[in-house]
Amino acid sequence: MIFSKWLVILDNNIMNTKINFSDNIDISSKDGLAVLRHSTAHVMAQAVQDIFKGAKVSIGPSIDDGFYYDFDYKDPFTTEDFVKIEKRMREIIAADYPFIREDISRAAAVKLFEERGENYKVELINDLPVEVVDVSIYRQNDYVDLCRGPHIFSTGMIKAFKLLSVAGAYWRGNEKNKMLQRIYGTGFADEIALNDYLILLEEAKKRDHRRLGKELDLFQINEEAGPGLVIFHPKGMMLRYLIEDWERKEHLKRGYDMVMGPQILKVDLWKKSGHFDHYRDNMYFTEVDEQIYGIKPMNCLSHMLIYKSKIRSYRDLPLRYFELGTVHRHEKTGVLHGLMRVRQFTQDDAHILCTPEQLNSEIRAIADFVNYAMGVFGFEYEVELSTRPQKSIGSDSDWELATDALEGALKDNKIEYEVNSGDGAFYGPKIDFKIKDALKRKWQCATIQCDFTLPERFDLSYIGADGEKHRPVMLHRVILGAVERFMGVLIEHYAGAFPVWLSPIQCILLTVTDKHIHYAETVYDKLTAAGIRCEKFFENEKLGYKIRQAQMQKIPYMLVIGDKEVEAQSVAPRKRDGENLGSLPVDEFIAFVQEICEKKQ
Numbered sequence: 001m002i003f004s005k006w007l008v009i010l011d012n013n014i015m016n017t018k019i020n021f022s023d024n025i026d027i028s029s030k031d032g033l034a035v036l037r038h039s040t041a042h043v044m045a046q047a048v049q050d051i052f053k054g055a056k057v058s059i060g061p062s063i064d065d066g067f068y069y070d071f072d073y074k075d076p077f078t079t080e081d082f083v084k085i086e087k088r089m090r091e092i093i094a095a096d097y098p099f100i101r102e103d104i105s106r107a108a109a110v111k112l113f114e115e116r117g118e119n120y121k122v123e124l125i126n127d128l129p130v131e132v133v134d135v136s137i138y139r140q141n142d143y144v145d146l147c148r149g150p151h152i153f154s155t156g157m158i159k160a161f162k163l164l165s166v167a168g169a170y171w172r173g174n175e176k177n178k179m180l181q182r183i184y185g186t187g188f189a190d191e192i193a194l195n196d197y198l199i200l201l202e203e204a205k206k207r208d209h210r211r212l213g214k215e216l217d218l219f220q221i222n223e224e225a226g227p228g229l230v231i232f233h234p235k236g237m238m239l240r241y242l243i244e245d246w247e248r249k250e251h252l253k254r255g256y257d258m259v260m261g262p263q264i265l266k267v268d269l270w271k272k273s274g275h276f277d278h279y280r281d282n283m284y285f286t287e288v289d290e291q292i293y294g295i296k297p298m299n300c301l302s303h304m305l306i307y308k309s310k311i312r313s314y315r316d317l318p319l320r321y322f323e324l325g326t327v328h329r330h331e332k333t334g335v336l337h338g339l340m341r342v343r344q345f346t347q348d349d350a351h352i353l354c355t356p357e358q359l360n361s362e363i364r365a366i367a368d369f370v371n372y373a374m375g376v377f378g379f380e381y382e383v384e385l386s387t388r389p390q391k392s393i394g395s396d397s398d399w400e401l402a403t404d405a406l407e408g409a410l411k412d413n414k415i416e417y418e419v420n421s422g423d424g425a426f427y428g429p430k431i432d433f434k435i436k437d438a439l440k441r442k443w444q445c446a447t448i449q450c451d452f453t454l455p456e457r458f459d460l461s462y463i464g465a466d467g468e469k470h471r472p473v474m475l476h477r478v479i480l481g482a483v484e485r486f487m488g489v490l491i492e493h494y495a496g497a498f499p500v501w502l503s504p505i506q507c508i509l510l511t512v513t514d515k516h517i518h519y520a521e522t523v524y525d526k527l528t529a530a531g532i533r534c535e536k537f538f539e540n541e542k543l544g545y546k547i548r549q550a551q552m553q554k555i556p557y558m559l560v561i562g563d564k565e566v567e568a569q570s571v572a573p574r575k576r577d578g579e580n581l582g583s584l585p586v587d588e589f590i591a592f593v594q595e596i597c598e599k600k601q
Helices: 030-051 081-095 106-115 119-126 191-207 209-215 234-253 267-273 275-282 300-307 356-377 396-412 453-457 483-493 514-529 543-552 563-568 586-598
Strands: 007-009 019-021 066-072 100-105 134-140 143-146 160-170 179-188 264-266 284-288 291-295 319-328 344-354 380-386 418-420 430-436 442-451 473-482 507-511 534-537 557-561 570-575
Touching: 030 066, 030 081, 030 134, 030 143, 030 179, 081 160, 100 106, 106 119, 106 134, 106 143, 119 143, 160 191, 179 191, 191 209, 191 483, 209 483, 234 319, 234 344, 234 356, 234 473, 234 483, 264 267, 267 275, 267 291, 267 300, 267 453, 275 291, 300 319, 300 344, 300 453, 300 473, 344 356, 344 483, 356 380, 356 396, 356 430, 356 442, 356 473, 380 396, 396 430, 396 442, 442 453, 442 483, 453 473, 473 483, 507 514, 507 543, 514 534, 514 557, 514 563, 514 586, 534 543, 543 557, 557 563, 563 570, 570 586
Parallel strands: 380 418, 507 534, 507 557
Antiparallel strands: 007 019, 066 179, 100 134, 134 143, 160 179, 264 291, 284 291, 319 344, 344 473, 380 430, 430 442, 442 473, 557 570
16 A cells, blocks of 8 residues: 655654655555554554553554554553553544654653653653754654654554554563563554454464464473473474484585584683673573583584684685584573573584685575475575674674675575664674465574684684685574474474474374274384384274374374274275375385375475
């Protein structure tokens, strides 16, 4: 949808820079939709304050799938309140109030929000850099908000929105601050797009890996054990084993060496690497023999020590160290989410040490590996190049070389990408591969980071063809990323109905009566001996019940054993979608499953 009214766009600070756009604003575009949603957040904030007297506002940005606003209010909001809030929002939209921007002095803004009792806005203004003299505010009717914008022309342009949920959120994300109430919503250019999204939300609820993890008996996260810590059940561990076994074999094919480092390292190493200064808030520490150790949040330090254990020649390079390394990160309780965000997880981590001349071919090979892996697991993906963040280490020249190397490899591989400015790691730029699942949601998994800095800090070197010492370059990379997170994405992508090669249980034997158990046992022994993952369901239950139970467990094949199968010494496979494959000799069924697994289907 195109709106031909003007927008006011201002820069990334709350300042008085103003740019006017007059025509062809596409609200259905990524940037235009963000503007629409942010404006809808303001309307929601006005509605909440109109209904719930005394409610204070804090921040209300647009996000990937909608918007939110954080409120300080004495009573908890409920989803039942959404009806009243949405009704008031429609009244504000119908009034078609213009979004009016004003640039006022910092002092005037403090006075304005103090008079309105908006202490969170006052804090935001007071925390601005001293050189900021003026700030911008936006008004719609009698509602006023501190905001950098941009906004649509008027409230009447909002056509389709829905409030979705409410959750707790610490002010400024700091758990030492007050807990506020965050109301989430979404908005689109039209009702059709909104309805399509709401349908996807319902489908996402059905696919929620936390629910399916329990129903399929894959894993648990038990508060008694601790939040963010995953306990894998037998079926979940089998799924994990299959993924990790595939990874090990694929890495060996590509010339990687398997390594393993300890879980804790002396704090001096973390200071040397820069992690202590730039990442310690996400780390755990412990004391051993009166010395402080850091529990590793990343695997790179041990890999550098392996490299440094002896003199290296240019003929030795590249060296590719691969570790399925378990790491620990201090994630805040509020952001923990099933398998997607945990405190202990395993990364398919590798570090490649190479000459600067080898960078291009190594980066391209990793990109090819990612492309192959995503094909195996059934994902499409998009690519982003993330550049230097404000908080970083290393020289300008090294950052430029690293960024040019990543960008050049993408271009050489003819990979389309977007630039994500300022979102690189603190030690180097990176390429992020964002996979898209069956619901077209994006998940960050694979990444390639180019690092000139850590080899410098750890004084890594190799002897070149000229007999002199030279500095290698390090590539940090993951293919699937965190194994736990990737499992969560897989569960939701396939809705728990994994392809045969990944299914923890590939078939289940269903006996019609007890007299068929003896033959079913011989079939079970033959299947398991051939490497087919099989379960038995020999209980004295009706066959229809057994089939329904197997379907609920999303097992690919049900093998019914009755009189005909015993007489013919065969099995009668039934697929989980209900299709019958007819009677097959056991050996033929085994060959059938093995062929499917070989093809990764």
